[in-house]
Amino acid sequence: MAEEPLPKMIKVYIMGKEYEVPEGLTIMKAMEYAGYRFIRGSGCRAGFCGACGTIFRKKGEYKFQTALACQTTVEEGMYLTELPFVPANKALYDIDELTPSPQTIVALYPEIARCVSCNTCTKMCPQDLEVMDFIQAALRGDIQQAAELSFDCLQCGLCAARCPADIVHYHVGQLARRLHGKYISPRSPHLKKRNEEIEAGTFTEEMETLTQMNLEELKKSYSERDTEK
Amino acid sequence: MKIPYYPGCTLKSTAKNFENTTLAVSQALDIELIELPRWNCCGTVYSLSSDDLMHQLAPIRNLIRVQDMGYDNVTTLCSMCYNTLEQANQLVKSDPEKLEKMNSFMDREEDYAGGVDVIHYLTLLRDTIGFETLPVKNSLDGLTVVPYYGCLLLRPEEVSIDNPEAPTIMTDLLTALGATVIDHPYKLECCGSYHTVDYKDVVCEKTFSILSSAQERGAEAVVLSCPLCEFNLDFRQKDVEQELVPMPILYFSQLLAIALGINCDLGFDQHYVNPEPLLKKKGVLR
Numbered sequence: 001m002a003e004e005p006l007p008k009m010i011k012v013y014i015m016g017k018e019y020e021v022p023e024g025l026t027i028m029k030a031m032e033y034a035g036y037r038f039i040r041g042s043g044c045r046a047g048f049c050g051a052c053g054t055i056f057r058k059k060g061e062y063k064f065q066t067a068l069a070c071q072t073t074v075e076e077g078m079y080l081t082e083l084p085f086v087p088a089n090k091a092l093y094d095i096d097e098l099t100p101s102p103q104t105i106v107a108l109y110p111e112i113a114r115c116v117s118c119n120t121c122t123k124m125c126p127q128d129l130e131v132m133d134f135i136q137a138a139l140r141g142d143i144q145q146a147a148e149l150s151f152d153c154l155q156c157g158l159c160a161a162r163c164p165a166d167i168v169h170y171h172v173g174q175l176a177r178r179l180h181g182k183y184i185s186p187r188s189p190h191l192k193k194r195n196e197e198i199e200a201g202t203f204t205e206e207m208e209t210l211t212q213m214n215l216e217e218l219k220k221s222y223s224e225r226d227t228e229k
Numbered sequence: 230m231k232i233p234y235y236p237g238c239t240l241k242s243t244a245k246n247f248e249n250t251t252l253a254v255s256q257a258l259d260i261e262l263i264e265l266p267r268w269n270c271c272g273t274v275y276s277l278s279s280d281d282l283m284h285q286l287a288p289i290r291n292l293i294r295v296q297d298m299g300y301d302n303v304t305t306l307c308s309m310c311y312n313t314l315e316q317a318n319q320l321v322k323s324d325p326e327k328l329e330k331m332n333s334f335m336d337r338e339e340d341y342a343g344g345v346d347v348i349h350y351l352t353l354l355r356d357t358i359g360f361e362t363l364p365v366k367n368s369l370d371g372l373t374v375v376p377y378y379g380c381l382l383l384r385p386e387e388v389s390i391d392n393p394e395a396p397t398i399m400t401d402l403l404t405a406l407g408a409t410v411i412d413h414p415y416k417l418e419c420c421g422s423y424h425t426v427d428y429k430d431v432v433c434e435k436t437f438s439i440l441s442s443a444q445e446r447g448a449e450a451v452v453l454s455c456p457l458c459e460f461n462l463d464f465r466q467k468d469v470e471q472e473l474v475p476m477p478i479l480y481f482s483q484l485l486a487i488a489l490g491i492n493c494d495l496g497f498d499q500h501y502v503n504p505e506p507l508l509k510k511k512g513v514l515r
Contacts, residue, residue, distance in 0.1 A: 102241070102242035102243075103242070115269075115270065115287075116272070116283050116284055116286055116287055117269040117270065117272075117286050117287035117290050118283060118286050118334075119286075119290070119335065119337065122337070123337060130267075132269065133267060133269070136268075136269040136270060139238055139270060140238035140239075140241045140242060140270070141238075141241060141242045142241065164283075
């Protein structure tokens with residue numbers, strides 16, 4: 001039996017120390033290969049949870065780059081680290097007591113008025129969001145635009161870590177989306193209708209039947225279910 | 230005509246009435262204001278530290294957005310936005326080294342080539358339509374007003390939209406609309422600006438001297454072009470300790486909309502002293 005070829009090893013620098021790691025690993029896997037163990041700063045490992053925001057630099061370049069450690073593969077000569085957490089200020093509020101007025105966001109996060117439009121946040125975003133633009137939208141009270149532009153934010157916090165004005169963009173975006181969801185976007189008529197059906201008992205009998213089934217019956221019922229084409 | 234339009238943050242919130250009336254007026258005059266598809270705060274206050282380039286990024290980035298649209302000019306309404314954009318523009322036009330440094334920093338944008346002209350809306354009206362040829366349908370005859378320029382339309386001289394010591398642009402406009410315009414010595418006085426946040430009493434003092442002087446000369450309302458001046462002269466009236474007859478403060482665009490007979494929301498609910506009773510009493514508003 002032919003032996004599987006060994007993966008090519010590349011040199012990386014983790015917190016300044018040189019390691020050899022197999023090519024093709026993600027930053028997170030490469031650090032684990034080198035012996036690091038993540039208790040915090042790792043989550044879904046699929047690019048959705050935003051826990052593993054990281055900063056790195058490629059060999060021969062002067063610029064810092066950012067990424068999610070679980071989504072970016074290592075390259076020869078990379079300088080790596082991981083940022084377990086951004087200790088950013090988060091405003092406390094009761095969403096039910098807020099109003100979606102142009103001043104709501106700036107009242108809770110007055111530091112957004114310190115934005116000088118340097119755009120460093122945008123350059124740092126691993127999701128390629130127009131971060132500065134959503135902060136500017138929030139500053140002028142355009143909650144809808146702030147919510148829409150920040151929609152794909154994973155809350156990794158890299159923007160805040162690099163902001164010279166100490167703005168916490170990801171929390172500002174989250175507040176905008178909450179205000180938008182609660183007060184601005186139209187209510188779903190389908191949800192209202194379905195809730196009424198549930199309250200009227202339309203599905204009670206079906207639910208009862210399901211809860212009485214044993215595992216085999218459930219499996220059979222599942223494999224024979226109606227599916228959307 | 231078509232021209233890019235930079236609104237600025239305040240025009241989207243506390244000075245929405247300034248924007249709405251100007252948009253309605255522009256439509257009637259066939260001036261198509263194309264709002265910049267992307268824009269950020271103008272920078273709010275022009276930074277006077279000559280090497281403080283970080284604070285020049287905001288205005289220059291907006292001029293890059295204009296350049297991206299394929300235009301070489303932009304108009305704006307707010308006096309402060311006008312002043313900040315134009316001062317920053319002149320700084321980089323006269324200092325290629327600073328411009329290069331900023332372009333190198335803003336490396337995700339096209340370089341700013343220094344080819345955009347910033348035009349205040351009053352200048353645009355005067356130079357493209359002409360005040361004398363405005364289609365006035367509802368003369369402001371009977372209304373006595375004073376124009377108030379404050380600082381930002383006129384100072385420093387390099388960015389002034391008119392003679393910085395003896396401006397007439399608003400007088401000319403208001404006279405063309407049929408109003409009686411009287412001169413007053415405080416038309417160039419600073420309103421106290423951002424002292425309104427931490428030193429309310431400074432602004433109240435200013436508001437009192439500006440408004441009482443105008444009233445003594447027979448003015449019934451003040452006309453201006455700056456949302457911060459508007460706030461200070463209008464809303465600070467409630468904090469003025471001396472006796473002062475409540476005085477309406479209007480944006481020039483509101484009087485323009487009325488004089489041109491445009492049916493639009495004048496936004497009087499955004500004022501502290503409601504101008505409506507005065508305008509009705511004078512027969513300017515029905």
